[in-house]
Amino acid sequence: MLLLLPAAATATGRSDEPAPVLYFPAAFTAAECSSIARIFTEGASLEVDERSIPNLPRMADDYGVARLNRFDEGGRLQAAGALDWVYERVAAHLSPAMATRVLGGHGGGGERSSTAQRLGSLVEFSLMHEFDERHSRFDWHVDTKPRDGTRRTFNVNVMLSAGGDYSGGELRLGAQTFPRPFQDRSWNLPATGELRLGAQTLRPQQGDLYLYAASLPHAVARVSGGRRRTLVVALRQGRGEEAAAAAEAGVAAAEAEVAAAGAEVAARPDAPLERAAYWAETAEAYAALLSPGGGLATEPKVHLLHGEFLEALGAPDAARGAFCSSYRASGEAHAYAEAFMADGVAALSDAAQPSPLQRHELALSYLGMAHCIAPATPELEEGLAAVRRARDALLRGADGPPGEEGTVKQEL
Ligand SMILES: O=C(O)CCC(=O)C(=O)O
Ligand SMILES: [Fe+2]
Structure with missing residues (x-):
């Protein structure tokens, strides 16, 4: 089922490169979800990640992470091929246009591989998230920022738990709404069903597969009971493809667009801006999400993330403006x-x-x-x-x- 969303473009007239969220209900059966969970409980290392995330000066540090990660240490599961069938399933849901969008072109030469192989080759890491009453939160965050060297592109998630296994734990995501057929599944859709960028609260069903840009702000709401498990596959851009992709997208044009969204982008000769088109989209998404109708204007933490994004981009004045908005959004x-x-x-x-x-x-x-x-x-x-x-x-x-x-x- 193809759900590539053509929308954010409206604000700027771009029609080709939306910040997409791809959602595929019931991509995996309940039995397959159990198999994935078993692969990670038996073959991955357990990491406890408990952190308080520093806030702006004077603001309480009440953002934090408390989660269990079953991490595929050293990519062992992946190297053993244990996850190949999962990549194949994900790949099978991607139309050619989506595959190009998520996995990039095949620039840089080499053999043209299957979508599944290509996806496997772009996996930065895989892990299974586990949340329970003790490890119950993952506040607003992004998984990549400009010039962080990670080359992260998309997050691939599969909800492994059934709805009755846990309470709370919605995924909050600053991204586009989904088209009408999913309106009845608690997506926060506008009544008219038109596409728009905004804050989504997702309550995925077991086996649902969804992909979104790792640069978009997202959060797991507190899990108040039970156990919530998700598969997390982090994708990155292929090596040696930036030049080809940049030539295609026109880095100068994209950089100008980033600049327009984030005020003046100071020259950063120390660390060139890679993936300018990706950041242009992210800038556009923030602008829409934090606008009065965007749904996240009252979230101080998302303003803070916006400021950090602009700082990383090299736009310190715009970043300061975003930090001030964070204080304002606090209501105090x-x-x-x-x-x-x-x-x-x-x-x-x-x-x-x-x-x-x-x-x-x-x-x-x-x-x-x-x-x-x-x-x-x-x-x-x-x-x-x-x-x-x-x-x-x-x-x-x-x-x-x-x-x-x-x-x-x-x-x-
Ligand atoms: O819903 C989840 O558990 C994961 C969300 C997340 O932060 C990610 O995949 O990067
Ligand atoms: Fe994340």
């Missing part, structure tokens, strides 16, 4: 702005700073942050202007007006 913009403002005032008399100029620069960065979080705050604007004047006076030299620091503090 004022409290955060006030706290940064207090930091700014304190910086003016921070003895740890070696000079008055440095005290002012530090104060300006705090006040700038406060202003970015709460732009329409008159006293902040006045304070910022006052500190800027004092800093400029310091820059002009010793002939600046005396007592600026004191005056500024009073103004603030």
